Amino acid sequence: MAVFTGILLDILEQGMIYGIMALGLFISYKILNFPDLSVDGTFPLGAAVAAFLLVRGVNPWLALPAAFLLGSLAGLMTGLFHVLFKINELFSGILTMTVMYSINLLIAGKSNQPFFDLETIFNTPPASRIPPLESGLNLRTVIVVFILIALLKFLLDRFLRTKRGLLLRAAGDNTRVVTAMGINPGLMKILGLALANGLVAVSGCVLAQQQGFFEVTMGTGTMVMGLASVIMGMVLFAKVRFLQPTTKVIFGAVIYKALVALAINLGAPANMLNLVRGVLFLIILLAYQFKSKEAAEDA
Numbered sequence: 001m002a003v004f005t006g007i008l009l010d011i012l013e014q015g016m017i018y019g020i021m022a023l024g025l026f027i028s029y030k031i032l033n034f035p036d037l038s039v040d041g042t043f044p045l046g047a048a049v050a051a052f053l054l055v056r057g058v059n060p061w062l063a064l065p066a067a068f069l070l071g072s073l074a075g076l077m078t079g080l081f082h083v084l085f086k087i088n089e090l091f092s093g094i095l096t097m098t099v100m101y102s103i104n105l106l107i108a109g110k111s112n113q114p115f116f117d118l119e120t121i122f123n124t125p126p127a128s129r130i131p132p133l134e135s136g137l138n139l140r141t142v143i144v145v146f147i148l149i150a151l152l153k154f155l156l157d158r159f160l161r162t163k164r165g166l167l168l169r170a171a172g173d174n175t176r177v178v179t180a181m182g183i184n185p186g187l188m189k190i191l192g193l194a195l196a197n198g199l200v201a202v203s204g205c206v207l208a209q210q211q212g213f214f215e216v217t218m219g220t221g222t223m224v225m226g227l228a229s230v231i232m233g234m235v236l237f238a239k240v241r242f243l244q245p246t247t248k249v250i251f252g253a254v255i256y257k258a259l260v261a262l263a264i265n266l267g268a269p270a271n272m273l274n275l276v277r278g279v280l281f282l283i284i285l286l287a288y289q290f291k292s293k294e295a296a297e298d299a
Contacts, residue, residue: 041100048206071201079190
């Protein structure tokens with residue numbers, strides 16, 4: 001029972017952490033219809049920021065806004081490549097991802113930076129004041145991540161209801177509407193990419209503090225995980241009207257993490273994790289295409 005509880009807590013913790021990243025992918029993929037590969041570089045950027053600040057004794061909570069700011073600048077870079085220099089969406093993301101690899105190494109100082117014994121958001125106030133249950137079960141990490149993702153989701157939902165948020169949606173759906181209102185749709189794309197990559201960097205920052213280390217390759221497959229979470233959440237909960245899209249993608253991230261954990265516990269070796277993720281993503285894509293085809297036929 002204790003082993004099962006530990007696995008469940010790990011799924012919830014990392015599922016919600018990756019859910020923050022899925023919120024960012026929701027903006028770029030679902031709202032802007034922009035295949036942003038730069039997230040594979042901005043995810044470890046957040047972890048690199050955490051490593052840089054924590055080893056220097058900076059309050060770990062300050063790493064979150066710092067990661068968001070630098071992640072937003074990386075997203076700004078992708079947006080400028082695409083809008084200003086007219087570079088293809090995929091190539092813009094690849095350029096940023098390539099540049100970020102060196103920047104992440106420069107920030108962290110080395111390719112692997114552990115900080116297991118340092119203070120993180122999970123063992124400093126106010127998180128440190130959360131007591132364990134009478135059974136001895138420590139839910140501190142789950143509670144902290146839940147509060148964090150709930151706050152970010154609330155702020156994102158509020159933003160998407162503002163005038164600028166509605167313009168952001170229009171920039172992905174119909175740029176003519178944005179142009180007719182005297183707004184440059186390219187600027188809205190840049191804003192959306194900056195916001196998306198800021199959230200992705202926050203996710204990387206939180207994951208690094210949860211795991212206790214930075215690894216330069218920890219962003220590999222971020223795009224796949226994020227898209228799988230977004231698609232799975234939107235497909236599985238398509239008919240659940242009372243759930244907001246942002247809630248659906250968070251649920252999708254938790255379910256995706258649960259499926260990966262299930263595959264590992266069924267015997268899939270750790271060095272085959274990317275293969276497992278790729279197969280899961282393929283299955284999710286096929287299910288999404290089947291669902292879309294079925295909906296088109298019903299229409």
